[in-house]
Amino acid sequence: MAVSNFYVFLLLLGIVTITKCERLHEQIYSSIEGGAPCFRRLNGTHQAGCSSSDKGAVGVIHMVDNISDAQWLVYNATEGPYMAVVSTSLFYDIVELFMSYPKNIAGVLIYDNVNDSATSFTQDSRCPNEYSSGPGSLCSSSQAGGVVWNEKGTGLLKRDIPFPIFFLPQSRSEEIVKIRDCYERFNYDKNNQQGRPLCSAQLNSFMFAAVSSEVCMRRSATSTLLSPTKVCDPLGDNNVYYSLFPGTKTKDSAKKSVTLVTARIDSASLFDGVSPGSASSVVGMVTLITAAATLSQLIPVTDSQLYEQNVLWTLFNGEAFDYIGSQRVAYDLQRAAWPAHAPLTPADIPLHVEIGQIGGSVISHLNDTTWPLHAFTATQIVSETLKFLNSLSTYGEMYNMTVFSEYTTNLPPSSLHSFRRILRNVTESGDLGELLITDHNNTFTNMYYNSALDDYDKIGFNYHNISISSDGQFVPTPELIANGTMKENELQVKISRLSTVVARTLYQRVTGKDYAGDVVASAHLVDEMLYCFLRSQACRLLLAAEYAQGAGAEESLPDRAAPLYVGVATWPATAPVFAGHLLALLTGTHLPLNKSGCDAQKEEGFSNYWLRGWNHTGVCIQTTMNFSQALSPAFIIPDYDLKSGIYSTWTESVWHAMWARVFVSAGGGGAAAAGAAGLLATAVAALLTYWLQRHASLVFLDRAPASMAVDDAASGILRTVNC
């Protein structure tokens, strides 16, 4: 018996192995891999971004290849709702139609086509951070027309979108081929779709938070029995700062006056995980780090006693969302709480220079050596600003670099707005001079501001891949040009020259005299740094600037650019850490200490970092670089009214999972047939039962039950049981 059972089992096993082992689920659905979903963010009063329903949005696929397709979808299509598949180049033209008539739109799948990529793509507002602008700003996104900073901005980043959107980058073009195949097989005859099986898609990006930051923070704070505790987190991360000389705690008289030089780290995009920020932020950030490195070569930190001036280089984070980083710094300056170890007051800072968005126009100057820049300042009366501007122009002329002065209170989006709002008394009186360097005048030259397409090719970056010597020496720019490695019209050379100009201007400001030496910023360094922030974290600079692990532990960094989206405050991002470590490595003093000695050594105003170093053996860096929290004051002030609109209140919703898949939905014929058959079977059964009951005497033998006579005793028992 047991043996025969065993044979039966073997036979069954054989049958099962021969049969194709694919789950029914996998036969029906084909998942769309590598899509970046749009998610929900909230501010004090509104929700923005996308969410699907709990189960995901389902719609019939329609490839939107021109505007009339989109119009058909909105006005004429009958088998809705539809999943619109749109290329980035067409998106700008059709999105307002979808936003106005979302009834027939289940969701949107945007794809970037290699041959037909968008010439502009920006989901930020026409006036970025409009509601955190300082006094004198004229940009208005609500008014139609008019001069605005971000002309092609759809504003979706800060609008509530009634359907989910997924973005497919160029690297995922095979998914679009798959979708188009399916579409052409089933949906192509668009006037004859009724009752047929149709190619459909399901997008799931269900967001937990809703309404506003006020509501979601409240719901996150109170935990109820059956609800998850957290539905949203405040946006925020770290600012990075580094000062030429260490700050001192000494009072008033001995305090050096500080020139604040700033740029932003972060970029943003509507979609999760894709915010390359090349032109929006990286060019500015790289310029700042290179200039800081150059200045530290011009003025050694040991010369601290010689000068009455200091330079504080700061990288702000979260600037895309109502200037989180700079609002916090301005707020902390106001209450004398920043930098933590040697707090400054606004009175200590006579000049603030921001290296703003300077990456937009480089692509149009790829074939010439010029790079026209604009220096914005709100008032002409501040002598500090004018002096700086003059020497900037003078040094700039040496490199064929023109800096146009723009005197206007209508300043482009930049951290200056935070200072002008929060430290209004000092900025208006001119005690805190302000200067903003950009590459545009009335409107952005960057057509991809804060978007997923703001990629390295949008600034014409071409990596040269030159090795770095083991002592961390970079090939000087003149040598690179002389030996033909780089040309004068290249981005790397231009950035290095701008960094040199900024460094020399600051040298002149700190020392009071012109720089006579020949130290310049290296385009080689710029080349490497751009590669690190735009192409791959597994780059020479970041490998050297990483925390050194134990012996031989070569932890590899991912071969892609670090995301520049600020993210949530509870989850530290890598970009500011990289930027900070780079500043430390390039500007700090290398101490001849081993790891334990490095950790033990302490000096007032400095901190020590044990980094991997150029030859990856570990190096002790003494630096003034440090991090400070970039979390909006709104989330640290007790009982702050999130609706008041004074500080940034952006939060990001929590989500469980985000996915997309394609399948062929049934035409409905099968389901209708099954329903009809069921109905029929029920009716037949009912009729049959009725007939049987009526004619029971014909079917069954008519014989009186024998138990009838003794029924009485049993019924008594039954009655007690049946209570």
Place this chain on the structure above:
Amino acid sequence: MDLSRLPNDKKLQLCRWYFRVGCMFLPFVWAVNAVWFFKEAFVKPPYDEQKQIKKYVVMSVVGATTWIVVLTVWVIIFQLQRVAWGEVGDALSFIVPLGRA
């Protein structure tokens, strides 16, 4: 339990007991009491305890109905107004809905 097999005094005792339990914010017990003893109170031929049973049944009916009305009104008000109440609405919620107001 079959009421018809109980003596009349036990029926009264049972009905009274159900009414008292219902007083502890248990309107469903009142509703059961009302349905269960309805025939005893109003249909059966008269007997001594019937008057009192009738009294308890009537009180149970009134009590249960009041509860139902009050609860229904509250549920309607709460469902319609929870969002508008904001913080209070969330505080009163046992399950806070995800992804919506």
